[in-house]
Amino acid sequence: MIDQIEKNLLKEIADLHGIPEGAYNIRKNGQTESRSENANVTIVTKTDKPGIDIYVKPGTTKQSIHIPVIISKSGLEEVVYNDFHIGQDAEVVIIAGCGIHNSGACASKHDGIHTFYLEKNAKVTYVEKHYGDGEGTGEKIMNPQTILYLGENAYLEMNTTQIKGVDSTDRITKATLEAGASVVVSEKIMTHGKQYARTEFQVDLNGEGSSAHVVSRSVAKDQSHQIFDSLINGNSKCAGHTECDAIVMDDATVSAIPRINANNVEAALVHEAVIGKIAGEQLIKFMTLGLSEKEAEEQIVSGFLK
Amino acid sequence: MRKMWYNGRRTNLYIGESPNGGTMLSLDRISFSVETEQGRKQILKDVSFTIDSPFTVITGPNGGGKSTLAKIISGIYTPDSGKIYFNGQDITDLGVTERARLGVSYAFQTPVRFKGITVSDILKIAAGKDLSVSEACECLSNVGLCARDYLDREINNSLSGGELKRIEIATVLARKTPLAVFDEPEAGIDLWSFGSLIKVFENMRDSVNGSIVIISHQERIMNIADKIVVISAGQVERQGTKDEILPYLFKHDSMCDALKGKV
């Protein structure tokens, strides 16, 4: 049974108000709570370690797969391995996410290791939301790893959001791309209090004509600390672009460590990083429209992370 | 947060009801300087004039101090000395937000760009409430933009200079305040739209019953002015009706060149 607190977690991470349409696997407090498969999507529990294998048949279209994880038991720590096998020409939307409600004093921790194998021409939109709440003092920790293997001409778009309540996160995203494949990553992070967030991207553009576009937008408030660490290896004729755009407020700190390696003369790689406080003229513009400085700040931050 | 700042108080701010007989804004011996590497630089010196008619145009050569004056009126800069009265109330010590809520609007010469803020977001903020599609449509069509194409556009570098300028004007129109200062609204607006822009100002004058101040180098805008103030080298060089000022402006050679350069 899913109770009210858990319902709220599901809503925050997956916009789910009830049972999702399409295939799904809901994991709750370390166990599969419910699952639904269909003709195109098969879900198999792993036998050697916690986690599942998800198989999407070649040529599948218009499918959504929800795989939310919720933890409402304080002190639960888990490492989960989910592997996605996406068949040739398949086109799917995968909605993952982790919500932790911690009302106790012990740390709750979910480390999700998601590996995607995209066959030729497969197309995936991967949405991931992280959310924490609960009145307890126990930390809410998430260390997600996303490993992407993109076959020829495959395409993956990944949207990750972590806006509230996660005390500590160490995120690793690695992608290997074959010819003509492309990956688009958009990350949004807001940290407050004493939170810590580190995100690391490593992209290997191996195939000719492959491309990567990684954009991270973040806001660091209070005494929180963020690290953005990205590495793109251009190993063939390819195009890579990473962008880190961070707003720093109060006593927060943000570091960006970008690296781009052109290992081929035809690799076109760009990195942009902008870190700074909210532009004074943006605040003033909104104040001339009648907002207080605080209200102006809120509007600018929420627009930035929208 | 999104409340109407005027909440039925708006009528109290109308020009005819101001305590000192119709003066919307009065600047009394305003001086302003900034610290530069070469020492203190005087930008405005003893500037005094009143805004008491529907249309006032402030003109004068580049670098004369017009935009600085607009920033002093809207509270972005604080004068070194002098007083500013709005409807008879001394607002010299009020901040930007307080003046905005009293009914002062300012359309920037160089519009500010944002990240993630859309045209529809800024119009809502400007209006102080959620706008219906038809209201938003009206705001934008006034400046010659189609709501369908622009409401969801982000106010960033993807907009052209002229589009940004039009949106800047639309936000001030959406506020419907008794005093609105437009800093070179015609800059970057194509000739084709220029006539409609003038109509917009005329409509605004009729519907809000307040005062519009336009900083401009354009003779066509000066032609609709009730009063023209010429600011040069940080001082009021001359002020009067358009019949008094226009002949002066266009026989004054150095000024003429400066104006021609802008048009």
Ligand SMILES: Nc1ncnc2c1ncn2[C@@H]1O[C@H](COP(=O)(O)OP(=O)(O)OP(=O)(O)O)[C@@H](O)[C@H]1O
């Ligand atoms: N923050 C500042 N620091 C130094 N000098 C400044 C500053 N702000 C304005 N000035 C100077 O003050 C003078 C007046 O500038 P202002 O922008 O008010 O002129 P303006 O009349 O609006 O000119 P334009 O017609 O070109 O818009 C200029 O010489 C400008 O360089």
Ligand SMILES: [Mg+2]
């Ligand atoms: Mg100016």
